[in-house]
Amino acid sequence: MLGLLRAHGPLSRGELGKRCGLSRTTLYDILAGLLADGVVVAREAGPGTGADTAPRGRGRPAETLALNPAAGQAIGIDFARRAVHVAAVNVAHEIVGSAGEPHPADLPWPERVAIAAHLIGTLTGGPLRLSTLTAMGVGVVGPVVGPPDETAGAPPLETLLRERFGMPVLVDNNTRLAALAESIWGAAAGHQDVLYLRLSHGVGGGLVTGGSLHRGAYGLSGEFGHIPVHPTEGARCECGGVGCLETVASVNAVLAAYRAAGGQADDLADLAAAAQAGDTLALGVLREVGAMIGTVLAALSNAIGPQVIVVGGELTRLGAPLIEPIEEALAAHVMRISRHRVGLRRATLGDAGGALGGIALVLHESPLLSRYPAEPDPEERPMNHSRRP
Amino acid sequence: MLGLLRAHGPLSRGELGKRCGLSRTTLYDILAGLLADGVVVAREAGPGTGADTAPRGRGRPAETLALNPAAGQAIGIDFARRAVHVAAVNVAHEIVGSAGEPHPADLPWPERVAIAAHLIGTLTGGPLRLSTLTAMGVGVVGPVVGPPDETAGAPPLETLLRERFGMPVLVDNNTRLAALAESIWGAAAGHQDVLYLRLSHGVGGGLVTGGSLHRGAYGLSGEFGHIPVHPTEGARCECGGVGCLETVASVNAVLAAYRAAGGQADDLADLAAAAQAGDTLALGVLREVGAMIGTVLAALSNAIGPQVIVVGGELTRLGAPLIEPIEEALAAHVMRISRHRVGLRRATLGDAGGALGGIALVLHESPLLSRYPAEPDPEERPMNHSRRP
The missing domain is CATH 1.10.10.10 (Winged helix-like DNA-binding domain superfamily/Winged helix DNA-binding domain)
Structure with a gap:
């Protein structure tokens, strides 16, 4: 009916x-x-x-x-590193709206959940009416979240959410969820082989292969931020590795490189303004960062064979001064035979991508999820969730 | 029945x-x-x-x-760069045998097909009895095979084979077929997420993702040999790129590096003997090559999330002096969280892997092929086959 x-x-x-x-x-x-x-x-x-x-x-x-457009919303939450984003769709699967709020990186989980509840309230205009909804889709930064001692003894996120909203939650990597959302509603809608790269405070991504969202053995895939770009002489990465892409292409890494080169920028907006104004320091830093990103994308493209590469995340707000060097390095290193076949596109769902992907995961109606587990394998949980409250 | x-x-x-x-x-x-x-x-x-x-x-x-064990063989042929390999299974899908013969890299296609026919004869003890067989599975080096003028005007390989054997042929990338065979009968049998790397005169590979052999958009995937490892200052690669893995980790590249370092080796056997004898030049070259291979495997592992990584091809005959540095670099750069989960294994099917994969492709009975096209998309043919006779 x-x-x-x-x-x-x-x-x-x-x-x-x-x-x-x-x-x-x-x-x-x-x-x-x-x-x-x-x-x-x-x-x-x-x-x-x-x-x-x-x-x-x-x-x-x-x-x-x-x-009833006011009833039966499906809700997605994206607990990013420094912000909470939520999105809601009605029972007809139309996007009702999305909202987000930044917070300090070390904010405790109960407060993040409170932000989520508040944002959901603003979206749905009052207490949730979820009678037709069986679960909530939630994206989290995975697999490493905060120091373990900070959260020792705290209840798991799933428990916090279940207590707050009275329904089970499905939790998955938020960047993989953003890849799913971009492949359903966004820049790669309708494509069967998609590579999504998110350049934000962290660097990650997700893959759609042969028309399915790819999870990877043990739930680990799309960790593009931990592809080594300076394997021997690079900086130490949060993940324990050396010279990972994230050490050069995260928001903070790019700002740090600009400052190290003598530039002054409090945040990404400052850097973007400098680049737009033709500041050669800024353009040089972004050219170098873009070349590394494009080379990694070419490597992944040669290995995996996507139809569409989507780049998203705060860093892409820098626009052409970053995107053009990415495109140049991609064209230089992708196999000649696929150069005109693989398109690079900007993500279109913005900050709401992770939360929208959470909704898609819960609704489980996209053919992209036909082979995706409805519940993560319990065996994987210690790895994916051990360091999360 | x-x-x-x-x-x-x-x-x-x-x-x-x-x-x-x-x-x-x-x-x-x-x-x-x-x-x-x-x-x-x-x-x-x-x-x-x-x-x-x-x-x-x-x-x-x-x-x-x-x-009848003599009837209804399924035949696979692997046209590698410098050798033809064939394999046959009986109607019960038992491997009847495999055989191979080396040849110069520039041997014309009709002669390669003649070698294949001869090898099949030695396997099956006489003229083929193929009454129950509907097609032949054939692996080729893809997508770049020989200079186009060499083969201009020659009939396509499929035609040569159909004329010779009187049945249609299914053609696919031979390294992807080897990945399939290793995932069915070989080192990764039974696994759902497999990364296969072949280190031979060329360097390539194949992926099984989520229990399916992965083809990639336009049939292009597994081109691990064309992942840049020295993107700015590396050697020019046959593919048109710069500093691809194949420029440092192919059989000839490794021999050239050893000679450039002052070593003397006519072939891989000489180099293997030198390394086994503790020749520090040889060990140094292999340590460096192994580190690059292992770093690429770690990058791919972080991106794709395999359970098992299989390495095969002639180069792996160098044994521990190459394999140990691969393992070390893999462990150093794979995400800490999956270090003890991802196993590196040597391929077990040897040179017959590609031909066996051809058989698997034709029989199409492995669940790994459940989402694999039974025939390549005709639209792809110009790309995959344009430079093949």
């Missing part, structure tokens, strides 16, 4: 009956339940609606049934 | 009847056809066979039916 209303918009009882093929009694029973739950609403069929042209039962008021 | 005989071995007519549930008349009709085709053979049930314990029809001779 919900599927019919989603597909065709408002319908009269008669039309619904014809399309679903159920007996009148059964149909009315089901509709009564949906109306009582507030999932479906009845409205008078005004002139000009499709329902108006349908043959009208003699004694029955001219009424159509429709999905 | 063939499935029952494959699964249970020789069976009497009575046992076959019980297991297949067909009427006696239908069963006997089908068996008569299979016997006439030579696919199934009848033999007297001697003492000690399973069939001997089955209740015997009174007037009927004590006879069992079995697959």
